[in-house]
Amino acid sequence: MKRRSSLGALLGPPLLWLVVAYLGALASIFVTAFFTTDTFTNAVVPGFSLDNFRELFKPAYLHIIGRTIGIAAAVTVLCILIAVPFGFFMARVVPRRWQSVAVAAVMVPLWASYLVKAYAWRAMLQQGGVLDSAFGGTPGFGFAAVILTLTYLWLPYMILPVYTGFERMPESHLEASADLGGRPWMTFRRILMPALLPSVVAGTIFTFSLSLGDYIAVSIVGGKLQMLGTAVLQNYTLNLPFAAALGSVSALIMLLYLTAVRRTGALDNL
Amino acid sequence: MRKATTVRIGAIAATAALALAACGGGDSGTSSGSATDAGGFKVPDLTQLDKLGSPEGKVSVLAWPGYVEDGSNDPKVDWVSDFEKESGCQVTVKTFGTSDEAVKLMRTGQYDVVSASGDATLRLIAAGDVEPMNTALVPNYADIFESLKNKPWNSVRGQMYGIPHGRGANLLMYNTDKVKPAPDSWSLVWDKAGAQKGKLTAYDSPIYIADAALYLMATQPDLGIKDPYALDEKQLAAAVDLLKSQKENVSEYWSDYLKEIQAFKAGSVTAGTSWQVIANVAKAEKAPVEAVLPKEGSTGWSDTWMLSAKSKSKTCGYKFIDHIVSPKANAAIAEYFGEAPANKKACAETADKNHCTTFHAEDEDYFSKVHFWNTPITACLDGRTDVKCTDYAQWTKAWTELRNS
Structure with a gap:
């Protein structure tokens, strides 16, 4: 009996936090999406209307949802492409005593303010900026700039789990593969990839969800490009219930993504 | 597994119901009140302050950038510090970029006064966010240009809801x-x-x-x-x-x-x-820019200082508004922002003596071509x-x- 009450005292506060702060906030966003606004004052009027959800099916918003998923997917793929060789290098090539230095080097950008990094990319991407003078051209503000900046911002979140995945892999597995005549590509595909999948999936959850919800980097380097996050921000001042409906979309996409990830079973052996 | 899912859904539903109840209760206050119909909207029944109390010690201001400068952006640009010393009201400023943002922020109830353009004023009045203003408590109101008083964007049925600040063109x-x-x-x-x-x-x-x-x-x-x-x-x-x-x-x-x-x-x-202020700052930072009023005329603004109905610092709010439309401060803002002042006497206080002529402070013909935000x-x-x-x-x-x- 006593044990149970102390367990309750231990779990109660975090559970309350989870329910009130996380689920409560999500629920109130979802509920707000059914409200309407006063056409004159823009004030929120509680009620029940499906108009905001109907509005989401207009081509402009379907495009923005598609564009956002596309950008988040592109950022995720780029992060994987960079992080896998990078993680392999850190875990398998760098001498053991230098590994902690390599990990620290990957972590260092995370200590710098997000805004500083986004504005640094703005300065680099603009005409006459570093990219322009070094390579004779810049993609300018927009689609490519957003993908580039977000990839830079979220890369450490992919490298760290991938590096850990490589590090945990017993050397003997690779040796056994070589002993059995596996060529490097075969070893990579049949041994490394399956063992690494959970780490990569864990990384994609970060990169995908962070890209999906981002609005600050987008408004700094995106030019006139709109993503779900910037659309929410724009509607936040003009039409809060519709902003909530847009917000529900990104929550729904993430929910579907997590369900899909669970289905693959990649999270079970993490 | 299946059972856990059911429990989880139940929890979400319960939270949703709670949130619904909370929202429903909170918002009903603003919609009640008398239904005076003015130009297609209802005006909440709010009363103006009849006399000032003792200063509350602080006032929180929501303003267009460049309207309330306390020297923190440029030590030479400061028309707030002296007011703070004299009145005992500490001023904090939050700037906004659009009228929509101003309306949204004002509705949080965290700000005492706001510089609202014509596309925000009526929305704020109709939603009961700002209260009628007792112009007798603002001595400098007497010197405001008559052409700015009792306008459709700052008054309802002869009742002023704020003090005119100044006007200009995009x-x-x-x-x-x-x-x-x-x-x-x-x-x-x-x-x-x-x-x-x-x-x-x-x-x-x-x-x-x-x-x-x-x-x-x-x-x-x-x-x-x-x-x-x-x-x-x-x-x-x-x-x-x-x-x-x-x-x-x-x-x-x-x-x-x-x-x-x-x-x-x-x-x-x-x-x-x-805006003129943007051109001025950009030029000061050596950008090769110029700003002109094109021949087609332009959109523009006529701004009004308003007092939040939820303010707990109304005395400081009134004192601040009176200060900001006083000849000296109004002149300083008009020159810094690049607009026409609302106070007649401000024209004598500008560093550039031609300022009021340049910005057509008294030229009603000119402003008939400027379409104020509405x-x-x-x-x-x-x-x-x-x-x-x-x-x-x-x-x-x-x-x-x-x-x-």
Whole structure:
């Protein structure tokens, strides 16, 4: 009996936090999406209307949802492409005593303010900026700039789990593969990839969800490009219930993504 | 597993119900009150303050950038510190970039006074966010230009809801190195937008639709636009089409004035709508820019200082407003921001003695060509009765679709 009450005292506060702060906030966003606004004052009027959800099916918003998923997917793929060789290098090539230095080097950008990094990319991407003078051209503000900046911002979140995945892999597995005549590509595909999948999936959850919800980097380097996050921000001042409906979309996409990830079973052996 | 899912859904449903109940309870207060019908909206029953108390020690101000400078941006630009010492009211300032943002922030109830433009004032009055103002408690009100008192955007049925601050026009700013010859028409950002090849900027608010309408008013008389804030559906569609064709050459939309200055400085933007204060700051930072009032006229603003109905620092609020429209402070702001002051006596206090002439402070003819920001409503503001006009909600929808397409 006593044990149970102390367990309750231990779990109660975090559970309350989870329910009130996380689920409560999500629920109130979802509920707000059914409200309407006063056409004159823009004030929120509680009620029940499906108009905001109907509005989401207009081509402009379907495009923005598609564009956002596309950008988040592109950022995720780029992060994987960079992080896998990078993680392999850190875990398998760098001498053991230098590994902690390599990990620290990957972590260092995370200590710098997000805004500083986004504005640094703005300065680099603009005409006459570093990219322009070094390579004779810049993609300018927009689609490519957003993908580039977000990839830079979220890369450490992919490298760290991938590096850990490589590090945990017993050397003997690779040796056994070589002993059995596996060529490097075969070893990579049949041994490394399956063992690494959970780490990569864990990384994609970060990169995908962070890209999906981002609005600050987008408004700094995106030019006139709109993503779900910037659309929410724009509607936040003009039409809060519709902003909530847009917000529900990104929550729904993430929910579907997590369900899909669970289905693959990649999270079970993490 | 299955059981756990059911429990989880139950928990979410319960939270949702709680949230619903909480929201339903909170908002009912604003909609009650007397139903005075004025120009198509109801005015909540709020009373003005009849006398000032002792200063509360602090006042929280919501203002356009450049309106309330306490020396923190530029030590030489300061018309707040002395007021703080004299009145005992510590001033904190929060700036906003669009009227929509101002309305949103004002509704949080965290701010005591706001400098509201004509497209925000009536929304704030109708929602009961601001209260009627007792002009007898603002000694400097006597010196305000008569032409700014009792206007549709700052009063309801002869009751003032704020103190006029000043007025001005949105200007066309351009890069003097890249745009030659010097432009005198808004066509630079509309019909001839292609010449700037993706280097235009535009204001990021639905109210910018009026700028397109203003240009159509001058160039396509067939559309019959008489007032850029009174557009029927066909006229709104024409304005949105114009904005769509402009968008192809827009680099960025701005609502943060610092971002516009940066874009002009870096050269990623060569032309677009702007304010005098932006041109002044950009020039001070060595950007090759100039700002002009094009021949088609322009949209503009006539601003009003208003007091929050929820304010707990009303005495400091009144004192602050009286100070900010006093001749010296009003002159300093008018010069710094680049607008016409509202206080007659301010004209004698400006460093540049021609300021009031340059900015047409007393020139009612000039301001008849400036279309002050206003909130579009279904009853056409230009007096047409045979057709229904589009309201701000429709403008908002059109604008978000344009921005997101």
